[in-house]
Every structure is written in C-alpha cells, then in structure tokens.
Amino acid sequence: MKLISLENINKTYSGKTVIQDISLDILKHQSMVFMGTNGAGKSTLLKIITGLLLPSSGRVIKHSKPLHIGYVPERFPNLLRFTPLEYLNYMGRIQGIPVMELEKRIPILLDRLALSHVKNKRIDTFSKGMVQKIGIIQSILRKPDLLILDEPLSGLDIHTQNELVHIMAEFKDEGITIILTYHESDILLKIAERIVILGEGQIKGDYHVKDIDKPQMVIETSGIDEQIIHTFNGILRVSKNGETLQAHALQEKSDNILLEILNKGGKIHSVGVHDPLNQLIMENYVNK
Template identity: 85%
Template sequence: MKLITLENIKKTYGGKTVSLDISLDILKHESMVFMGTNGAGKSTLLKIITGLLLPSSGRVIKHVEPLHIGYVPERFPNLLRFTPLEYLTYMGRIQGIPLIELEKRIPILLERMALSHAKDKRIDTFSKGMVQKIGIIQSILRKPDLLILDEPLSGLDIHTQNELVHMMAEFKEEGITIILTYHESDLLLKIAERIVILGEGQIKGDYHIKDIDKPHIVIETSGIIEQVIHTFNGILHVSRKGEIIQAHVPQENSDQILLDILHQGGKIHSVGLHDPLKQLIMENYVNK
C-alpha cells in the first residue's frame, strides 16, 4: 500500500536545479535508503517529503491522513539551552503526549542512547554525537508512521550506531516506514529493503534488496575438470577465464568445496568474496 507518492518533483534554488523530475512511490512498512554523493539532492528530497520544503513544481501526495512523521536532520541544532529532560518533555508535550507517558519513555530512550548520565546537563555543552542522539530521541517520542533520518549515524560511536540500527530493526517489526540517507556505513544496509540511488538531481537506480543476489565466495582454480566441479554440493555456477575456472559457491559451503577441489588434484589460485549489492553501489554511487 502506498504511503506517499512523489510526482514530478523539481526543486530550484536561485536558478540552480537540485532535484529534477523525480517520481517515486513510498510504500507502507518499507525501509528505504537514499544514496548519492554530496550535492545529489538527498537532504532536499527528504525535506520535501516531510513538508519542510515545498517543491518548485510537482506534488507530494499523502495516501494516509493524518500522517505522523518523525524527522532527524543531518545537523541537529546544538545551541539548545535545555537539559535533555527539559527539551524532550517540551517536545513531547507539543506532540500531545501525556506527561505521565513521557516520564516513563524519556528515561528509557536516554538509557538506550547512553545519555542517562547527561540528562540534567545543558544540550549546548554536548558533543556532536550526543546532540545527534537527542535528535533521534525526539523523533521517536511518539511512534511515527514514517521515520526519516538524514545521515543518522554521523558523529555516533560504534556502540550507539549498532544500538540505533537495532532500534530501527525493531521499528520495522512494528510496521514503521523508514527512510534514511546513506554515507559509507554498511550498517544501514542491514535494515534496507530498498535502495534508491540519486545523482545529478535524478533517480539513477531503484532496487529492492530481495531482487539482488546474496554475497557468495568465488574460488579460482585450475588442474581440475570443470564437469567435476559441477558435481560438488552447493555450487551456484561455474565460469571460465582461460585456464582458470571460477566456482561460485555459498559462503557456508566454501570450506567443503575447497577441500573437494584439493582432493581432486585442483590448484587454488584465489578465494574472494563477491557481493552483488556492494558492486551495484560501486557502479552507481561511488565517484558519480
């Protein structure tokens, strides 16, 4: 079921086009990652989806009303002269959350983000990572229909990155639609069901993870008959490069197949991981 439809979205700043003729359906209960280099229009597109920016042309169609959106910008304001308890309570009350519920929920979220020790300190004294955590907490004080996070792992330590990814996996289980932007963190790919690659203000690629082959091992060997390799249990497929035979095998079968090749008198030249998803990313994203 559709949650939001972007129809021929275009955004210009001072005559410069940032997003050009973008059309996209965002589905309920889907987790989507926007990828692209700096200037590709990721942040602009997220703001248009949230309603913080209006498109110069085109329209955003909401198929669900009311639609509650939780949003975390890439750079959360760091000059807040409040403590986390004060700020989060204030933001929760604005959203109409009962105080008794906030008094229970805020301490739990501060604990999960490793901020309990700073609950009574002013936010304007926090590091970038700590401020980012506050931004994430305020976006989920009330369960959103759509959670949008712009570079959510930026500035976070590895422990908090893993905790946030774990939380987002829980949100997926709860049916929350999630949109993220990606910048060189494979952690986000753990929760992605769909990848949209942006470049030059346009959609360069739109892929569903389920349609992309899983990572597998490529064994380069020689001195063995190709037909013999085909008989090994678990072989995905076999290809040839001159005298070198490439056996593509699932990771869980690779050790046994290596032994089988050696037992048949084959010579191992190399063993490497082939990840179709990362290859796709490299082809469509890096340095484009």
C-alpha cells in the first residue's frame, strides 16, 4: 500500500538542477535505502519527502492523513545546552505529546539506546554517536508512520553503527516505514528491503533485495569430473573455464565442498565470492 508518491519531482538551485524528474512510490512498512555518491541528490530528496523543501516542479502525494514523519538530518546539532531529559521533554511538548506520556516514554527510549546514565548531562559534552542517538529518540517520541534518517552512520565507530542498525531493525519489525541514505557503510543493507540508487539527481536503479541472488562462493578447480562436482551438496552450477572448472556454491556449504574436491583428488586454484548485490551497486553507484 502506498504511503507517499513522488510525481515528476524536480529541484533547482540558482539555475542548477539537483533533482531531475523523479517519480517514486514509498510503500507502507517497507525499508528503503537511497544510495549514491556525494552530490547525487539524496539529502535534497529526503527534505522534499519530509516537506522541509518544496520541489521546483512536480507533486508529493501523501496517501495517509495525518502522516507523522520522524526525521534525523545528516548533521544533528551537537551544541545543545540541554540535558537529554530537558531536550526530549521540550521536543515532545512541541509535538503536542501529553506530559504523562513523555514521562513514561522518554526513560524507556533512553534505556533502549543505552543513554539512561547520561540523562542529566549536557548534550554538548556527548560523542557524535551519543548525539546521533538523541536525534533518533526525538524522531520517535511519537511513533512515526515514516522514519527518515540521512546518513545515520556517518562518522560513528563500528560498535555504535551495529547498535543503531539493530535498533532500526526493531523499528522495521514494529511496522514503521524507514528511509535511509547510504554512502559508505554496507551494514545498512542488512535491513534494506528496497534499494534506490541515485546519480546526478536521477534514479539510476530501483531494486527489491529479495529479487537479488545471495552471495555465492566461486571455486576454481581441476582434476575432477564435472559430474562428480554436481553431486556435492550446496553446488548451484558448474561451468568450464578453459582447463579448469568454475563451481558456484552456497557460502555455508563451501568448506565441505572444498574438502570433497580434495578428497576426490581435485586441485583448488582459487576461491572467491560472487556477490550479485555488490556487483549491482558497483554497476550503478557511480554517477553516469
């Protein structure tokens, strides 16, 4: 079911086109990742979806009304002279959330994101990762229909990245529609159901992850009959590559397959990984 539709969206700044003729349906309960290099138009498109920016032409159609959107910008303010309790209560009152509800919800969210121990310390003393989590909490004080996070993992250490991805996976399980932008960290793809690749303000690719094959092991071997390899559990396909055979196999079965080849007198020339998703990304990711 559609949540928001973009129809022929264009955005121009000072004569320069940043978004060009984008049409896109955002579906309820779906997790999307917008991918693209710097300057591809990701942040501008997110702001248009949230309503923070108006398009130069085209329409944004909201199919659900009212529609509550939680938004975390790429650079969340880190010089806030508030404690988390002060800031989140203030933001909650702005959103019209009853005080009693805030008194229950804020401690739960602070605990969930491991910030209870700093609830009375000033935010301007926090690390980037802690500030980022405060930004996420303010965006979900009232459960959003749509949660938008612009480069949420930028500059965070790998432990905090994994923690935030785990939290976003929980939001996904709760039925919240999620849109994320991606530049560097592949771990966002763990929660993606749909990948939209942007380049030069245009959609270069739009893919559903379930339709993309899982990563496979590629084993280059010789000295063994092709028909024998076909009998090994986990083999997907085998093809000739000159004097050798190239076997594509399930990653989780690859160790047993390698052992079987050696036990049958075969030789292993090379072992690699074929990742269709990463191949797709590389083919589309660079601006063209």
